[in-house]
Amino acid sequence: MKLRKSPVAKHTAGVVIFVGLVILPFVTKGYIVSLLATIFVAGVLASSWNLMAGFCGYVSFGHQVFFGVGAYTTAILVTSLKLGSESLWYSVLLGGLVAGGVGFALGYPALKLRGPYFSILTMGVSEIFYVIMVNTPWFGGAEGLNLPPVYTLPKFYLITLVTFVAIYFLFRWLRRSKFGVALSAIRQDEDAAEASGVSTHFYKILAFALSGFFPGIIGGAYVWYITYIDAVAAFDLHIVVQMIAVTMFGGLGTVVGPLIGSVFFTLLSEYLWARMPELYLVVLGIIIVIVIEFLPRGAVVHALEALKIKVV
Numbered sequence: 001m002k003l004r005k006s007p008v009a010k011h012t013a014g015v016v017i018f019v020g021l022v023i024l025p026f027v028t029k030g031y032i033v034s035l036l037a038t039i040f041v042a043g044v045l046a047s048s049w050n051l052m053a054g055f056c057g058y059v060s061f062g063h064q065v066f067f068g069v070g071a072y073t074t075a076i077l078v079t080s081l082k083l084g085s086e087s088l089w090y091s092v093l094l095g096g097l098v099a100g101g102v103g104f105a106l107g108y109p110a111l112k113l114r115g116p117y118f119s120i121l122t123m124g125v126s127e128i129f130y131v132i133m134v135n136t137p138w139f140g141g142a143e144g145l146n147l148p149p150v151y152t153l154p155k156f157y158l159i160t161l162v163t164f165v166a167i168y169f170l171f172r173w174l175r176r177s178k179f180g181v182a183l184s185a186i187r188q189d190e191d192a193a194e195a196s197g198v199s200t201h202f203y204k205i206l207a208f209a210l211s212g213f214f215p216g217i218i219g220g221a222y223v224w225y226i227t228y229i230d231a232v233a234a235f236d237l238h239i240v241v242q243m244i245a246v247t248m249f250g251g252l253g254t255v256v257g258p259l260i261g262s263v264f265f266t267l268l269s270e271y272l273w274a275r276m277p278e279l280y281l282v283v284l285g286i287i288i289v290i291v292i293e294f295l296p297r298g299a300v301v302h303a304l305e306a307l308k309i310k311v312v
Contacts, residue, residue: 021161025154033157035270040160041222043262044214045239046246047167047255051211053244054253055180056204057187058111062122063215063243065129068234069102070095070216071223072133075145078224085150085224092159092220099216100209107208111201114190126235133231144230147223156225163217164259171255172312183207187253245288251298255312260300 025033045067053059074095078087110121133139174180182203185193194200223229250261268287272280295302304311 018165022158025157030153033153035266037153037157037160037225039262039266040157040164041218042242042246042266043259044160044163044167044218045243046250046258046262047171048211048214049240049243050247050252050254050258051171051207054247055175055183055187056207057190058114058204058208059119060122060211061119061240062124062126063211064235064237064239065106065122065126066099066103066212066215067219067222067239068126068129068133068231069212070099070219071229071234072139072145072219073098073216074220075147075223075229076139078147079145084148085152085155088152088155088221088224089159092217092224095220095223096213096217099219100213103212104205104209107205111204111208126237126240130231130235133234140230142230144228144233145223147227147229149227152224156221159221160218163214167214168255168259175255175312179203179206247298248292249288249299251301251311254298254301256304257298257300257311261298264300 021036024036045063048066049060049063052063070092074091077083077091077094081087083091106125110118110125113121134142139145182193182198182200185196185198186200186203190200219234246261246265247258249265250259251257269280269284272283276283291299301311
């Protein structure tokens with residue numbers, strides 16, 4: 001006879017873990033807090049990219065735009081109004097809202113394209129934003145923008161934690177909603193979905209806006225954490241490469257894959273960086289290639305299925 005954990009026990013354990021994570025930055029050292037925040041950031045960014053690529057079937061190579069827009073929105077708000085750390089929460093939220101708005105505005109023309117045409121367009125949009133930021137004094141130009149030098153690691157950690165948890169529950173609900181069913185239909189056969197009466201363009205735009213909102217929040221929180229932003233850091237290609245790598249490592253098209261994958265991917269990156277800094281990227285790249293080649297559904301998905309755990 002198999003013993004099954006009751007829903008109450010699962011929820012209680014989840015609440016206890018969450019409360020423990022909330023308390024953690026006030027009782028432990030900075031490195032642990034920073035490492036966990038890095039994991040949460042990787043999970044949120046990968047999940048946001050996965051919403052378009054895994055749920056909807058549209059691969060974006062310029063998703064770092066939303067991270068950069070969120071970072072610059074927060075930085076401009078703080079520097080223009082000379083705000084202090086008390087503005088952190090709402091300035092970060094504004095960064096997410098503006099990034100989501102940019103996603104909505106860009107989505108209308110961009111999502112009329114499909115396949116590689118959409119992917120190439122998103123890459124081009126990222127370069128356009130980069131050039132604008134570098135050559136516009138109001139955005140700090142090539143020198144970037146500086147925020148007040150305040151210690152914000154605990155708040156940065158809490159923002160990333162809350163966003164990490166929120167994106168899990170939101171995307172889990174979304175998978176079962178009418179919205180999620182529409183995105184799944186678009187991924188499988190967009191023409192058939194449209195012929196069935198699904199407003200495909202509308203749902204794609206909403207997905208693109210939502211997938212931009214969360215990176216915008218992370219970008220806004222990140223600029224508070226490092227107290228500086230410039231176009232190179234904001235629109236770095238490495239950001240979207242990491243989104244793709246974490247998603248593929250965890251499991252494309254799943255809710256838990258990118259989130260759990262961010263844990264293993266970040267810890268693996270930290271270990272390789274500490275052990276072999278000169279060959280770090282080479283070894284990490286080889287591992288990613290092996291995972292994609294032999295575990296195409298994601299290492300996390302294969303591990304969960306091996307343990308007879310249902311993959312969401």
